[in-house]
Amino acid sequence: MIAMFVRVIPGQHRALLELLEEGRFDAVLSESAFTGVAPYVALARAERLPVLGLATTPVTLTSVDAAPFGAALPPGRGPLGHLRDRALTAAIRPGLTRPLRRAVDAVLAEIGAAPSRTDTFDFPYLCFDELFQLSVPALEYPRRELPDTVRFVGPLRAAPGSAHDTALPDWWSDLQDGRPVVHVTQGTIDNADPGRLIAPTLRALADEDVLVVATTGGRPVEELEREFGGPIPANARVAEFVSHDLLLPLCDAVVTNGGFGGVQRMLAHGLPLVVAGSTEDKPEVAARVAWAGCGRDLRTGKPRPSAIRRAMRDVLTTPSYRAQPGARHRDRRAPGCGGRHRRGAGRRGRGASGSPGGAGGAHRITGVAGVPVRTLSSAAPPRVTRCGSASGSRTRRPRAGRARGPSPSASRRRRAARPRRRARG
Template identity: 50%
Template sequence: MAEVLVVALSPVGHFAPLLNVARGLVDRGDRVTVLSGEGRVDEIETIGATAAVLPKRADLDLASLGDNSGRGQLDGIKRLNFDIVRLFVAPMPHQAAELAKLLAQRRYDAIVADFGFTGVLPLLLGHPSARPPVLLFSTTPLLLSSCDVAPAGMGLPPSSTALGRLRNRALNLLAQRVLLRACQKAANYQLHQLNCRQLPTFLFDAGVLADRLIAPTVPDFDYPRSDLPANVRYVGAVHPIPTREFRFPTWWSKLDSDRPVIHVTQGSVDNEDFDRLLRPTIEALADENVTVVATTGRQTRLGFDVPSNACVAEHIPHDLLLPKVDVVVTNGGYGCVQRALAAGVPLVVAGSTEDKPEVAARVAWSGAGIDLKTGNPTARAVRTAVREVLGDGRYQRRARKLEVAYAQRCGIAEIAALIDEVVAERAAVSP
C-alpha cells in the first residue's frame, strides 16, 4: 500500500484523467490525496481519496484572461506567451507553497503531478533525496523538443530526413530563443524568486527532470523520436469508468438504423460559440443521408434551426455513444480524440486553440482522419471531409488498427505499475 499525492489543475481536461488515476489507485488499496481546486472536493471525496484544496491563485484560472487582462490587445505569438505566463507560470510560487505545506504534513511515497502544475519545478530542481519520486502526467501530446519533430504548436508532421532535421533544429531554436523566450524568462524569474536554480532545459522540456514522464497515449498516435528521453513512458489512454446509469434520450433508437451516424462535439471547454463547429457541421449534413448527434457540453439551445436528421444533447457518455458512431467531428480535445480512436472511429478535426492543432496534426499523420487546419471550418469543408472519411475505407482501417493498439494497454494499471517501480527504485538507494 502506497501513500500517493495526485496533483491536478481544475479544468476538466487536466482534472478528469488524473481523477481516474486516483480512483484506480484507491481501488487497489493505496492511500491517495488529491490536490486540486475547491470546486473539485466533492468529486475527490466521492472516489474515496482525501481532498486538499488548491487556492484560486494557485489554480489554472481561465477567468484571468478576461477583458481587463489586456489580452484582447495582443495577437499571435504575443498572446500565446501571455497565456502561458498568466495561466501556468505566474501561479508557480503559490503552487509550490501549497505543495510544500502538504509534504511537511505527511510523508508521500510518490507524487503524480499534472505537467501544467509548474509548482513542482522547485522540487525537481532540488536534490532527488529531498523529495518523493515525481511522475509528471502530460495532459497534451508530448511537447518535448526533438531532432525529428518540429516545435509543439506548429502542427507540422515529423521528419527524420537530413532536410527535415535541419528544419526541426532551426524551428526549435526559433521557438525557444525568440518566439517563446518570454515564457522561459518568466519561469526562471519565478524560480529565482523561490531561491531555485534556473531551468537546465527549455520550459516545455522540463518533464525530463521527473522520475517518469507519463504519456497517456499509445506510441502509434505519437510522433517517433530517435532521441526520446529515457524517462518517458507510454501507458495508453486513461479512460473514465464505464457508465453505470444513464437516461437515454427519446431519439436513441434512431442510431440503430442503416444510416451512418456522425457525432459532432466542441468538448467541455471551448463550447461558448456553436458557430465554430456545431453549426457548420449540422448545416453541412442537413441534406445528407446520415444521422447527426451533437453534444453541447452545456445547455441544448443552439440558437439556430436544427434539421430533422440531427439530434442534440448536453452530454452522452462516449462509452455508450461511440459504438454507434461512424465518424466523429471534433475541435480536437485530446481526450475526445483518443476515446474515438480507442473505439475504432475515424475523425474530422477542426481545432486552433491550446494543443488542438497538434492533436489534429497527429490524427492526419496517423491516417485515422482529416485535419481541416482551422478552428472555424465552413459547412462545405466539413461536408467534403465527412464524405471522404465515409467513402474511403482507409480511414476506418487505420482507426481500427489504433483501436487494437489502445486495447493492449490499460493506462491506470500501467501508471500504478510505474508508481511501484519508482518507489522500489527509491527504496533501493535510500538508507
C-alpha cells in the same frame, strides 16, 4: 502563458509543501501543466518523494526529428524536410521559450529555488521520475531524445459501469435506424461559440444520409438553436452531454475540434475523425491525426460547411481511415501504467528520408511490430541535461537506427570499380 503557468508557481508550490508536511505520502502525481511542482522535482532525489507526471497534451519535447511544438506540422521528409524542421526550431523556439524561461527563473528566485535547467516545453519529459503519456506511440512523432522514463498508457477510462448511471435522451433509439451515425463535439473548453464547428457541421450534413449527434459540452442547447438561426435539421439530435462510453460504440465517424483526451478515446473506439481546431494544443492534435492516417485535418477552427461535408464523405467511404485506427489503443502490450515506452514501438518502417512506410498512404495505427526510425546521421541531437541532476548527468539516448544494406558511399565505390562496357557501334 506566463500568467497561466508561471505566476502560479509560488502559490502552487506552497500548497504542495504544506500538504507534504503531513508526512503520509509515498509519491507525488502531478499533471504536466502543474508548474508548481518544478521547484520540488528539481531537488536531489534523496531529498524528495518520487514525482510522477501525467501528460495530457501531445509530446512537446524539442527534437531534431520533428518541427517545434506549435507549428502543427508533421516531421519533414528527406534532407530538405529535416532542414526545414531544424530551421523552424531555431527560428521559433527561442522567441517562444526565452521569455517564459526568464519569467520562470524570476519566480524561482523569489522562492529561493535554483534557476530552471530546461525549457518550459521540455520540462515534463526531462524532469519527472516517470511520465505517463495518455496516448500511444503510433499517434506520436518519433523522437530520438524521448527518454525511457516516458510511458505511453493510452486514454483514461471511466470507472466500470459509471456510464450506465447517465440518463439517456428520449431519441436514443434513433441511433439504431441503420444510418451512419456522426458525432460532432467542441469538447468542454472551447465550446462557448457553437458557430465555430457544431452549427457548420449540422449545415454540412443536413442533406446527407447520416444521423448527426451533437453535444454542446454542458452549454444550453438553446444557444446552438439561436446560432443555427432556424430549426435544427431533421437528421440531427442534440444534447448537452452524452457519455462517450455509451455513444462512441454506436458511431461511425466524429467531427471534433481536437481535444486531446477526446481524440484518444475516439480513436480507441476505432473511429475516423474530421478535426478542426485552432486553440490550445488542438492544431497539434489535428496534425497528428492526419499524419497517422486516422482522419482529416481541416487546418482551421472554423471550417466551411462544404469543407466538412467533403471530409466526412471521404472518411466514411475510404476504407483506410477505418482500418482499425484504434488497434494500438486496444492491443497495447501493457495496459494501464505497465508499459514503458520502447523507442520505435508502434511505428511503421520509414525510409532514410523519413517518409511514411506502407503503400497507398495507409495509416500507422495498424502496425503490430514497430521499426525504429532511421534519421540522418548529420542530425546529431543536442545533449540534454536531466532536471535535478547535480552532477549534470545526461539522458541516455539510443543510437540512430542503421539502414539495412550497404551505405550509399559503399554503393558508389562498387559502381566505380566495375569495368565499363564499351558502347556497341
